[in-house]
Amino acid sequence: xxxxxxxxxxxxxxxxxxxxxxxxxxxxxxxxxxxxxxxxxxxxxxxxxxxxxxxxxxxxxxxxxxxxxxxxxxxxxxxxxxxxxxxxxxxxxxxxxxxxxxxxxxxxxxxxxxxxxxxxxxxxxxxxxxxxxxxxxxxxxxxxxxxxxxxxxxxxxxxxxxxxxxxxxxxxxxxxxxxxxxxxxxxxxxxxx
Amino acid sequence: xxxxxxxxxxxxxxxxxxxxxxxxxxxxxxxxxxxxxxxxxxxxxxxxxxxxxxxxxxxxxxxxxxxxxxxxxxxxxxxxxxxxxxxxxxxxxxxxxxxxxxxxxxxxxxxxxxxxxxxxxxxxxxxxxxxxxxxxxxxxxxxxxxxxxxxxxxxxxxxxxxxxxxxxxxxxxxxxxxxxxxxxxxxxxxxxxxxxxxxxxxxxxxxxxxxxxxxxxxxxxxxxxxxxxxxxxxxxxxxxxxxxxxxxxxxxxxxxxxxxxxxxxxxxxxxxxxxxxxxxxxxxxxxxxxxxxxxxxxxxxxxxxxxxxxxxxxxxxxxxxxxxxxxxxxxxxxxxxxxxxx
Numbered sequence: 408x409x410x411x412x413x414x415x416x417x418x419x420x421x422x423x424x425x426x427x428x429x430x431x432x433x434x435x436x437x438x439x440x441x442x443x444x445x446x447x448x449x450x451x452x453x454x455x456x457x458x459x460x461x462x463x464x465x466x467x468x469x470x471x472x473x474x475x476x477x478x479x480x481x482x483x484x485x486x487x488x489x490x491x492x493x494x495x496x497x498x499x500x501x502x503x504x505x506x507x508x509x510x511x512x513x514x515x516x517x518x519x520x521x522x523x524x525x526x527x528x529x530x531x532x533x534x535x536x537x538x539x540x541x542x543x544x545x546x547x548x549x550x551x552x553x554x555x556x557x558x559x560x561x562x563x564x565x566x567x568x569x570x571x572x573x574x575x576x577x578x579x580x581x582x583x584x585x586x587x588x589x590x591x592x593x594x595x596x597x598x599x600x
Numbered sequence: 601x602x603x604x605x606x607x608x609x610x611x612x613x614x615x616x617x618x619x620x621x622x623x624x625x626x627x628x629x630x631x632x633x634x635x636x637x638x639x640x641x642x643x644x645x646x647x648x649x650x651x652x653x654x655x656x657x658x659x660x661x662x663x664x665x666x667x668x669x670x671x672x673x674x675x676x677x678x679x680x681x682x683x684x685x686x687x688x689x690x691x692x693x694x695x696x697x698x699x700x701x702x703x704x705x706x707x708x709x710x711x712x713x714x715x716x717x718x719x720x721x722x723x724x725x726x727x728x729x730x731x732x733x734x735x736x737x738x739x740x741x742x743x744x745x746x747x748x749x750x751x752x753x754x755x756x757x758x759x760x761x762x763x764x765x766x767x768x769x770x771x772x773x774x775x776x777x778x779x780x781x782x783x784x785x786x787x788x789x790x791x792x793x794x795x796x797x798x799x800x801x802x803x804x805x806x807x808x809x810x811x812x813x814x815x816x817x818x819x820x821x822x823x824x825x826x827x828x829x830x831x832x833x834x835x836x837x838x839x840x841x842x843x844x845x846x847x848x849x850x851x852x853x854x855x856x857x858x859x860x861x862x863x864x865x866x867x868x869x870x871x872x873x874x875x876x877x878x879x880x881x882x883x884x885x886x887x888x889x890x891x892x893x894x895x896x897x898x899x900x901x902x903x904x905x906x907x908x909x910x911x912x913x914x915x916x917x918x919x920x921x922x923x924x925x926x927x928x929x930x931x932x933x934x935x936x937x938x939x940x941x942x
Contacts, residue, residue: 431869431870431918432868433917434917434918435867436920437823438822440789443711443712446788447782450782451782454764454782456765456766457764457766462766463769464732464736464802471760475756475758480676480677494631494671496643497642499642499644513676517673517676519671519672520629540657543641544641568643568656571644571645571646573641573643573657574642
């Protein structure tokens with residue numbers, strides 16, 4: 408056997424090289440459709456999951472289908488500038504000055520960046536405001552002085568939690584919260600992007 | 601409101617929410633979103649492409665869903681790669697799939713080979729008074745073929761077929777063994793696609809049925825080949841004929857070669873490698889190849905009956921794809937007489 412060819416075969420066929428006689432002894436013809444059809448019929452009669460018995464809960468619905476059609480792009484606010492874009496959770500933008508509304512429009516073929524990379528490159532016009540978990544959940548109000556500082560800002564103001572953008576639900580007083588949970592689809596934040 | 605903080609390893613998340621190799625290799629940007637139930641507050645969990653961190657955002661009593669998304673630029677498209685739901689009382693589950701192929705990137709095997717699914721469940725309550733969602737999890741098996749001889753890239757995994765489902769109601773490790781795949785397909789040796797095994801929580805007043813963990817295994821077809829230029833009627837009297845070998849669906853990790861030996865075909869015989877007749881495949885999807893043999897006389901020296909075999913070596917052993925027997929008759933017989941004038 409040609410030496411160079413042997414070297415070529417070595418990576419996968421090391422076991423063959425180690426004991427070629429025994430490996431060849433286990434050689435078989437490639438499986439055929441007929442053989443595999445018979446094997447499938449046997450397998451269908453012995454499906455281990457069906458053997459577990461009737462499933463609990465809803466058996467007429469496939470929960471995996473629930474995510475069909477979901478699209479992170481539609482579920483996000485997009486910030487785009489100079490050929491790059493990033494995706495933020497809806498309601499994460501607390502303030503959007505009129506002069507920067509164009510930064511929400513997607514430029515063709517813009518490169519998708521993570522929030523960290525996009526923010527690093529665009530600190531000049533993006534300002535972040537750290538919020539608490541309770542404020543994000545709409546369970547605590549943002550201090551009035553904090554709101555005042557960004558309401559007149561010339562930058563886009565993004566709510567962050569530990570540095571990551573987070574959606575901020577409108578504050579709901581405890582009495583109202585206990586009566587009816589807020590519908591996330593109908594809630595809005597100050598900027599509503 | 602009682603706050604429940606559960607440590608959550610994003611490394612575990614990234615591994616559990618398997619990123620298909622095609623996504624990882626095609627310049628996708630990944631986003632992890634933590635969605636607080638039931639109000640839907642979303643937090644972008646900034647993560648590096650690799651690594652781990654714990655989520656500092658305390659999870660509500662209603663739980664949280666972690667989503668792994670892949671987004672590409674042109675055209676701007678997003679794919680929900682995987683999700684995991686965590687809650688204070690909902691059990692924790694992990695799914696692991698193994699086959700004879702040790703490939704580490706993604707579980708994979710061949711249409712004729714077995715695989716094993718191991719499901720580990722912890723945190724399930726044995727208290728009969730506990731909510732059913734705390735006492736039981738649901739197990740789903742989905743199958744999906746890759747159309748048009750595809751490699752699994754850009755398929756819509758939400759269109760997978762729910763093949764079977766069952767329930768688990770005790771903690772521990774559960775092992776499910778499958779002898780062959782059930783992915784739909786007319787020619788069972790040419791099936792290609794994936795099987796997904798998922799563990800879901802049950803619906804209760806806090807959340808709908810939600811995925812706790814999920815893994816899939818890719819199934820690739822059995823290779824086949826055709827040989828042209830030599831057959832049982834071939835008699836090699838001089839130079840060996842040119843031979844063309846067309847190979848289809850070579851397994852992503854395989855060595856395929858032609859060998860010859862003297863005598864009639866006998867499965868398991870070790871012969872001589874035909875010069876220039878080997879193909880090495882090392883990738884993430886099957887490949888079609890062709891081998892053209894010329895000047896291979898050196899391995900058929902003696903007259904008589906010979907056999908050529910096409911073999912493929914994979915993690916599953918050696919399979920013979922084709923064989924043909926031919927005759928070598930190079931000796932020249934002279935019929936003559938010697939006479940004398942005496």
